Amino acid sequence: MKIAVVCANGKAGKLIVDEALARGLDVTAVVRGGNKTKAPRAIMKDILDLKAEDLKEFDAVIDAFGAWTPDTLPMHSKSLKVLCDALSGTDTRLLVVGGAGSLYVSPEHTTQLYQTPDFPDSYKPLAMAQAKALDELRKRDDVRWTFVSPAGDFQPDGERTGKYILAGEELTLNSKGESVISYADYAVAMVDEAVKGNHIRERISVVRE
Numbered sequence: 001m002k003i004a005v006v007c008a009n010g011k012a013g014k015l016i017v018d019e020a021l022a023r024g025l026d027v028t029a030v031v032r033g034g035n036k037t038k039a040p041r042a043i044m045k046d047i048l049d050l051k052a053e054d055l056k057e058f059d060a061v062i063d064a065f066g067a068w069t070p071d072t073l074p075m076h077s078k079s080l081k082v083l084c085d086a087l088s089g090t091d092t093r094l095l096v097v098g099g100a101g102s103l104y105v106s107p108e109h110t111t112q113l114y115q116t117p118d119f120p121d122s123y124k125p126l127a128m129a130q131a132k133a134l135d136e137l138r139k140r141d142d143v144r145w146t147f148v149s150p151a152g153d154f155q156p157d158g159e160r161t162g163k164y165i166l167a168g169e170e171l172t173l174n175s176k177g178e179s180v181i182s183y184a185d186y187a188v189a190m191v192d193e194a195v196k197g198n199h200i201r202e203r204i205s206v207v208r209e
Contacts, residue, residue, distance in 0.1 A: 001059050001195065002059050003020050003026065004055060005029055005062045005064055006061060006062065006065060006083065007065045008064060011156050012064045014037050015186075015187040016064060016097075016190055017029060017037040017039050018038060019187040019191045020194070023195075027040070029041070030045065030054075032044070032047070048078070050082055050083065050086050052088075056092070059092065059093065060093045060194040060197075061083065061087065061093070062095045063096045063097060065080075073125055077133045077136055084143045087143050087144075088140075093200070094145045096133075096145065096146070096147045098134060098150075099126065099149060099150070100149050101114035101123065101124070101126070104170045104171065105170070105171050107170070109170075113171055146197075146200065146203075148206065149206075151178075151207040152171065152180070154181060157182075158180075158184065160185055161209070162188055164188065164189050166189065166204060168204060169203055171205075172205060174208055175209070179207055181207055181208045185206070186206060
């Protein structure tokens with residue numbers, strides 16, 4: 001199975017590359033600068049410059065793009081549109097590293113996590129940008145996409161347990177009442193989904209057991 005990890009030099013991207021390689025998958029890193037991952041092959045291109053020709057050989061493309069500053073937040077939607085346009089009408093699946101802020105906290109799906117009173121103000125712009133990107137992604141019936149949201153507490157340096165709870169659109173707590181997952185366990189879940197492809201045109205979420 002051939003997988004491309006876009007923006008692979010980031011923390012999440014590197015761990016996804018590592019996880020995929022550990023399973024014997026054929027992995028290519030898509031990076032803007034030099035390849036800082038363990039992937040044996042790389043495509044040196046800015047995400048905004050990617051075309052259908054660049055991605056045609058892959059079974060799955062994992063989008064690990066991230067932006068946090070006010071001037072770059074619109075890139076979540078812009079870069080995702082570029083990838084969707086490149087993969088439009090193909091069998092290649094697109095898996096997106098999403099955020100937790102857009103998860104629903106009401107069974108009616110009327111309130112998202114970032115809209116709750118206790119959600120940190122400093123994270124709201126990012127959550128809103130990612131929620132907007134997801135809303136736009138939902139309109140794409142020409143792309144085999146899956147949006148994967150982490151738990152609310154997404155820990156860059158947390159341990160890899162290899163275990164997680166697969167959930168859906170709603171914020172889900174584990175048996176300890178926690179919404180937490182490490183980047184490493186998120187990578188496990190992401191590669192599982194890339195291999196299995198069970199949730200086409202769906203948003204799923206993952207939380208540590």
